[in-house]
Amino acid sequence: QAKADGRGSLRFFSPEIMQRAKERLSLEAEMRRALERGEFRVYYQPQLHLGRCEVTGLEALVRWEHPERGLIAPGAFISLAEESGLIVPLGNWVLQEVGRQMRAWTDEGKAPGYVAVNLCALQLGCVDLVDAVRAVLDANRLPPDCLELEITESCLMADRGRAIETLETLRGMGVRLSIDDFGTGYSSLSYLQHLRVHRLKIDMSFVRDLETNPGNLSIVTAIIALGHGLALDVVAEGVETPEQLAHLKRLGCDLIQGYLVGRPAPAPDAIDLRLGPGHPVAELLRA
Numbered sequence: 001q002a003k004a005d006g007r008g009s010l011r012f013f014s015p016e017i018m019q020r021a022k023e024r025l026s027l028e029a030e031m032r033r034a035l036e037r038g039e040f041r042v043y044y045q046p047q048l049h050l051g052r053c054e055v056t057g058l059e060a061l062v063r064w065e066h067p068e069r070g071l072i073a074p075g076a077f078i079s080l081a082e083e084s085g086l087i088v089p090l091g092n093w094v095l096q097e098v099g100r101q102m103r104a105w106t107d108e109g110k111a112p113g114y115v116a117v118n119l120c121a122l123q124l125g126c127v128d129l130v131d132a133v134r135a136v137l138d139a140n141r142l143p144p145d146c147l148e149l150e151i152t153e154s155c156l157m158a159d160r161g162r163a164i165e166t167l168e169t170l171r172g173m174g175v176r177l178s179i180d181d182f183g184t185g186y187s188s189l190s191y192l193q194h195l196r197v198h199r200l201k202i203d204m205s206f207v208r209d210l211e212t213n214p215g216n217l218s219i220v221t222a223i224i225a226l227g228h229g230l231a232l233d234v235v236a237e238g239v240e241t242p243e244q245l246a247h248l249k250r251l252g253c254d255l256i257q258g259y260l261v262g263r264p265a266p267a268p269d270a271i272d273l274r275l276g277p278g279h280p281v282a283e284l285l286r287a
């Protein structure tokens with residue numbers, strides 16, 4: 001029973017908390033079933049290389065195709081999947097699905113240069129991650145550099161020693177690494193010296209109002225300079241407007257990703273995206 005609602009006192013098991021706990025439990029159970037029933041999908045979003053004016057790779061983004069509620073974005077279930085540990089089997093499924101898809105694309109003669117897969121702290125702390133990655137590459141006869149792993153700064157904070165060791169092993173195998181949502185974590189920059197990554201991805205919160213916010217313009221300029229100083233490629237996320245693209249190009253950003261180039265889409269649509277003459281982005285880059 002809830003405690004009397006005195007000032008500063010705690011109320012245990014209020015109806016709202018009970019309700020939320022129930023919802024979480026049922027969502028968790030539903031996710032487990034969804035994984036068994038094959039309701040998850042991998043969508044792919046293009047990354048455009050500005051210098052080459054071509055899509056050089058894709059980011060894999062998980063979706064839940066719920067039989068009643070329709071397509072559910074990861075924002076609604078990834079954090080619960082992390083808390084419950086379900087992210088480990090789900091993340092493994094994503095890796096396997098990406099490997100299978102890369103093999104199929106390779107057989108069709110249209111493999112992208114690489115596919116980037118998101119990892120969370122729990123997956124990184126898992127002893128079997130290296131084995132899981134190796135197994136997927138071997139099973140599908142894929143070169144390690146066709147796989148990129150995206151990690152966030154906070155994911156390195158969780159279990160620094162172990163995480164860095166795991167990532168070093170993966171890098172040693174030839175897998176590419178990138179730092180996602182760069183600039184939004186609380187971590188210091190020193191890890192960039194211990195862990196050699198290939199790319200920095202500028203978080204979309206800095207890209208959003210690049211045209212009008214001088215603070216964000218400074219941050220983006222600084223991240224690009226930092227990346228290039230460390231010989232890393234810099235990718236800007238969440239690019240939606242021609243103005244943002246123009247700024248990023250002028251600042252020397254290497255790649256962009258965002259709705260302007262293409263939304264996350266099922267494999268066949270993502271791979272058939274062409275930026276030939278007539279595509280607005282191609283025209284902008286030529287200008």
Ligand code: C2E
Binds near residue numbers: 073258259
């Ligand atoms: P993220 O890795 O930073 O992915 C970028 C997010 O920005 C994606 O959201 C993408 O759809 C969205 N986005 C891309 N371009 C634009 C744009 O121009 N405008 C706007 N407004 N949004 C854009 P999504 O797919 O909902 O994924 C959200 C987050 O969920 C991802 O952020 C990633 O952290 C996580 N996630 C997705 N798939 C996986 C997965 O397989 N495993 C793990 N561990 N996390 C995943």
Ligand code: MG
Binds near residue numbers: 059118150180
């Ligand atoms: Mg990502």
Ligand code: MG
Binds near residue numbers: 180201203237
């Ligand atoms: Mg991001």
Ligand code: MG
Binds near residue numbers: 180181
């Ligand atoms: Mg994110």
